[in-house]
Amino acid sequence: xxxxxxxxxxxxxxxxxxxxxxxxxxxxxxxxxxxxxxxxxxxxxxxxxxxxxxxxxxxxxxxxxxxxxxxxxxxxxxxxxxxxxxxxxxxxxxxxxxxxxxxxxxxxxxxxxxxxxxxxxxxxxxxxxxxxxxxxxxxxxxxxxxxxxxxxxxxxxxxxxxxxxxxxxxxxxxxxxxxxxxxxxxxxxxxxxxxxxxxxxxxxxxxxxxxxxxxxxxxxxxx
Amino acid sequence: xxxxxxxxxxxxxxxxxxxxxxxxxxxxxxxxxxxxxxxxxxxxxxxxxxxxxxxxxxxxxxxxxxxxxxxxxxxxxxxxxxxxxxxxxxxxxxxxxxxxxxxxxxxxxxxxxxxxxxxxxxxxxxxxxxxxxxxxxxxxxxxxxxxxxxxxxxxxxxxxxxxxxxxxxxxxxxxxxxxxxxxxxxxxxxxxxxxxxxxxxxxxxxxxxxxxxxxxxxxxxxx
Amino acid sequence: xxxxxxxxxxxxxxxxxxxxxxxxxxxxxxxxxxxxxxxxxxxxxxxxxxxxxxxxxxxxxxxxxxxxxxxxxxxxxxxxxxxxxxxxxxxxxxxxxxxxxxxxxxxxxxxxxxxxxxxxxxxxxxxxxxxxxxxxxxxxxxxxxxxxxxxxxxxxxxxxxxxxxxxxxxxxxxxxxxxxxxxxxxxxxxxxxxxxxxxxxxxxxxxxxxxxxxxxxxxxxxxxxxxxxxxxxxxxxxxxxxxxxxxxxxxxxxxxxxxxxxx
Numbered sequence: 001x002x003x004x005x006x007x008x009x010x011x012x013x014x015x016x017x018x019x020x021x022x023x024x025x026x027x028x029x030x031x032x033x034x035x036x037x038x039x040x041x042x043x044x045x046x047x048x049x050x051x052x053x054x055x056x057x058x059x060x061x062x063x064x065x066x067x068x069x070x071x072x073x074x075x076x077x078x079x080x081x082x083x084x085x086x087x088x089x090x091x092x093x094x095x096x097x098x099x100x101x102x103x104x105x106x107x108x109x110x111x112x113x114x115x116x117x118x119x120x121x122x123x124x125x126x127x128x129x130x131x132x133x134x135x136x137x138x139x140x141x142x143x144x145x146x147x148x149x150x151x152x153x154x155x156x157x158x159x160x161x162x163x164x165x166x167x168x169x170x171x172x173x174x175x176x177x178x179x180x181x182x183x184x185x186x187x188x189x190x191x192x193x194x195x196x197x198x199x200x201x202x203x204x205x206x207x208x209x210x211x212x213x214x215x216x217x218x219x220x221x222x223x
Numbered sequence: 224x225x226x227x228x229x230x231x232x233x234x235x236x237x238x239x240x241x242x243x244x245x246x247x248x249x250x251x252x253x254x255x256x257x258x259x260x261x262x263x264x265x266x267x268x269x270x271x272x273x274x275x276x277x278x279x280x281x282x283x284x285x286x287x288x289x290x291x292x293x294x295x296x297x298x299x300x301x302x303x304x305x306x307x308x309x310x311x312x313x314x315x316x317x318x319x320x321x322x323x324x325x326x327x328x329x330x331x332x333x334x335x336x337x338x339x340x341x342x343x344x345x346x347x348x349x350x351x352x353x354x355x356x357x358x359x360x361x362x363x364x365x366x367x368x369x370x371x372x373x374x375x376x377x378x379x380x381x382x383x384x385x386x387x388x389x390x391x392x393x394x395x396x397x398x399x400x401x402x403x404x405x406x407x408x409x410x411x412x413x414x415x416x417x418x419x420x421x422x423x424x425x426x427x428x429x430x431x432x433x434x435x436x437x438x439x440x441x442x443x444x445x446x
Numbered sequence: 447x448x449x450x451x452x453x454x455x456x457x458x459x460x461x462x463x464x465x466x467x468x469x470x471x472x473x474x475x476x477x478x479x480x481x482x483x484x485x486x487x488x489x490x491x492x493x494x495x496x497x498x499x500x501x502x503x504x505x506x507x508x509x510x511x512x513x514x515x516x517x518x519x520x521x522x523x524x525x526x527x528x529x530x531x532x533x534x535x536x537x538x539x540x541x542x543x544x545x546x547x548x549x550x551x552x553x554x555x556x557x558x559x560x561x562x563x564x565x566x567x568x569x570x571x572x573x574x575x576x577x578x579x580x581x582x583x584x585x586x587x588x589x590x591x592x593x594x595x596x597x598x599x600x601x602x603x604x605x606x607x608x609x610x611x612x613x614x615x616x617x618x619x620x621x622x623x624x625x626x627x628x629x630x631x632x633x634x635x636x637x638x639x640x641x642x643x644x645x646x647x648x649x650x651x652x653x654x655x656x657x658x659x660x661x662x663x664x665x666x667x668x669x670x671x672x673x674x675x676x677x678x679x680x681x682x683x684x685x686x687x688x689x690x691x692x693x694x695x696x697x698x699x700x701x702x703x704x705x706x707x708x709x
Contacts, residue, residue, distance in 0.1 A: 006278070007276070007277065007278035007293070007296065008278060008296055008299045008300070009278070010277055010278030010279060011278030011279055011292040011293060011296040011299070011300050011598075011601075012278075012292075012296075012299060012300050012303060013596075014237070014278070014279050014290065014292055014596060014597055014598035015292045015300045015303060015597070015598060015599075015600040015601075016303050016597075017240070017595060017597035018595065020303075024303075027302060028299040028300070028302045028303065029299065029302075050277070053230070054230060054233055054273070055229070055230035055231060055232070055233030055234030055235075055237070056233060056234055056237050056596045066595055066596070067237065067595075067596035067597075068593050068594065068595060068596055069234040069235075069237055069238045069593055069594040069596055070230070070234060070593075071587050071592045071593050073230060073231055073234040073235075074591075074592045074593065076231045076234070076235065076251040076252065077231070077234045077235050077238045077251070077594060078591075079250060079251045079252075080235055080238060080239055080243075080247075080251065085588075085590050085591040086590075088584075090486055090580065091486055093580035093581075093583055093584050094486060094576055094577060094579075094580040096580070096583065097576055097579040097580040097582075097583050098576050098579075100579075100583070101576070101579055113569075113572055113573055113576060114486060114487060114489065114573060114576070115486075115487040115488050115489035115490070115532055115536070115569070115573060116486060116487030116488070116489075116532050117532070155589070156588060156589045157583065157586045157587075157588055157589075158586060158587050158588065158589065158593060159586070165579075165582075165583070166579070166582035166583070166585075166586075168575050168576075168578075168579055169574070169575045169578050169579075171571050171572070171575065234594075234596075237594070237596035237597065237598065238594035238595075238596065240597055279598050289598070289599055290598035290599070291598055291599040291600075291601065292598050292599065292600050292601050293601060294601040294602060295601075296601060297600075297601040297602060297603050297604075300600055300601060300603070301600075301603040301604070301605055303600075304603070304605055305605065305606075305607075305608065306605070306607045306608070307608075308607070308608040308609060308610045308611060309607065309610050310610050311610050311612060313620060313623075316612070316616055316617060316619075316620035317620040317621070317623065317624040319617060319620070320617045320618070320620045320621035320624065321621065321624060323617065323621075324621060324641065324644070325644065326644050326645070326647065326648045327644075327647055327648050327651055327690070336624060336625075336628045337624055337627070337628070338627060338628065352609060356652075358648045358651035358652045358655065359651040359652075359654065359655060359690065359706050360706075361690065361707075362689060362690070362707040369651065369690070371645075371647075371648030371651070371652070372645075372648070380614050380617075384641075384642060384645060385641040385642060385644065385645035386641050386642045386645070388614075388641055389618060390641070391625075
């Protein structure tokens with residue numbers, strides 16, 4: 001049976017054409033023959049090991065496990081299709097990343113950070129791709145929709161969870177800016193700033209400080 | 224390269240989602256690195272051999288080669304697409320209950336009590352389920368069939384005889400409980416439904432964070 | 447009315463006009479539209495100007511940046527671009543910061559007043575983070591671009607829709623509802639009969655289904671005991687009453703035969 005389980009999972013994973021969760025794999029079996037989740041997990045491990053030198057591998061993404069063609073083969077496999085894979089505009093990617101890192105977020109909040117209006121088309125595209133969905137409405141006038149990313153978004157970008165997104169750059173603290181400014185203003189009338197070396201030094205200091213001070217903020221960010 | 228070729232073909236065959244001809248496989252390579260058709264055929268042979276004890280195999284069909292999940296796994300793999308059991312209509316449940324409690328009973332009599340016509344489909348469904356059978360015909364114009372419940376009906380509900388059905392007097396009391404019961408049944412129905420559907424439900428949930436923040440709206444969203 | 451090339455703005459770096467235009471800052475007029483399209487708005491343009499001059503955001507010289515920014519905005523205007531409100535708003539904000547920085551301070555002890563640049567710097571930093579995040583996201587291996595979902599043809603399947611499961615309580619609920627509707631609670635008829643009688647009626651009818659006469663006694667099963675006999679008898683009475691069966695006795699004390707009425 002242990003051997004059969006591995007093969008059943010291999011077959012199901014390939015037939016499904018989409019990620020399968022452990023729960024869904026369990027439902028391939030009738031109750032009386034159903035393996036435990038631990039048995040399934042052990043079998044999944046074997047399934048993964050069995051692709052060691054194959055052109056595909058078993059990966060885990062947000063909605064479960066899937067066989068996936070190895071990235072190293074993309075040069076060749078990509079030639080199966082004439083069309084280039086869809087390219088998304090910077091505006092779309094910026095909007096998507098704001099939703100990913102700042103969810104739930106309203107369109108107004110996105111616009112505030114980006115400094116420009118978010119076109120309806122972008123939101124529509126993101127919703128149609130099922131990368132983004134409305135998770136509620138903010139309790140402010142107009143009750144704007146709040147957007148969040150979906151499991152499909154994670155699947156599509158090969159991620160298990162939002163934690164796996166590349167970390168956001170840290171923000172340098174502004175505290176020392178006012179100090180610098182005071183100095184600067186004392187040399188009244190002088191428009192030009194300090195020498196390049198000096199500013200580089202200031203930069204180093206400020207980022208070190210930021211690392212220390214900005215830690216809590218950063219953590220909050222990740223929530 | 225021989226090894227690489229096998230893996231490229233494995234990857235392409237799994238990514239394509241349709242059979243690939245030798246010609247098409249050749250086009251995965253730029254001219255200067257393109258293997259000969261014989262080399263490709265040899266590699267295909269290896270690809271096939273490499274699935275020896277896997278849940279899938281390489282088969283040749285009219286338009287080329289494709290990976291296919293082994294027929295012997297169809298029992299399990301088929302459950303991926305198993306439709307959720309439908310729910311019986313209220314009309315069917317009423318008809319069934321009247322047949323159980325008032326058997327032998329004709330369709331006309333059921334209609335008289337229910338105050339609405341009983342569709343042929345309902346009777347057909349109950350007969351196909353082998354919960355109901357015709358035990359005779361009433362000697363009135365049209366000679367309508369008389370329906371009664373079956374052994375299988377009792378077995379399904381784990382009853383030895385109809386006597387074990389709750390007496391009507393209790394059902395009267397049930398009426399007071401019906402609100403409560405209806406609720407309970409709805410919950411039961413929901414649990415039952417959400418189980419096989421878990422992955423679909425999960426799809427909508429992109430992250431624990433979003434789920435937490437947008438909980439109320441989440442439910443509404445799914446409607 | 448396209449501006450001449452000579453009218454193109456020269457970059458100002460650290461207070462000095464650059465005599466030679468850096469290649470990457472020089473924008474041929476024909477390319478301006480494309481150039482501006484490349485920006486995601488005023489913040490993006492501002493960031494570009496700062497980065498092109500290798501300035502730290504924290505270290506921006508508002509005066510110079512404003513000047514450069516204004517030149518671009520003027521250019522847009524000159525090109526009769528539909529000037530986006532966002533660009534104008536940013537220009538106004540830059541002008542305001544510039545003017546505040548020119549004003550003398552009340553005293554050098556006090557500096558609780560926030561640096562007028564602070565808000566702009568904060569916005570620029572925040573925007574830059576997400577600009578970077580978008581770039582990082584773009585780099586992630588993506589389905590249908592670097593990786594593909596592997597799939598294979600399923601075997602032949604015989605899909606069956608499973609039959610619905612029901613709970614006895616659902617049957618009862620349905621019955622109580624239909625009875626309530628029919629207002630049949632008062633019916634003695636139903637209450638008097640035990641279900642075993644009705645069940646037996648069905649059984650007797652089933653036995654009689656073949657159509658011929660069946661000996662009355664063969665319907666009784668002694669192994670069921672007294673109660674079973676009574677139930678069968680009641681079932682027969684009910685069947686006769688409902689004229690579902692015919693009962694025949696050819697002579698007094700002779701054998702009784704039963705036949706389904708309709709068969």
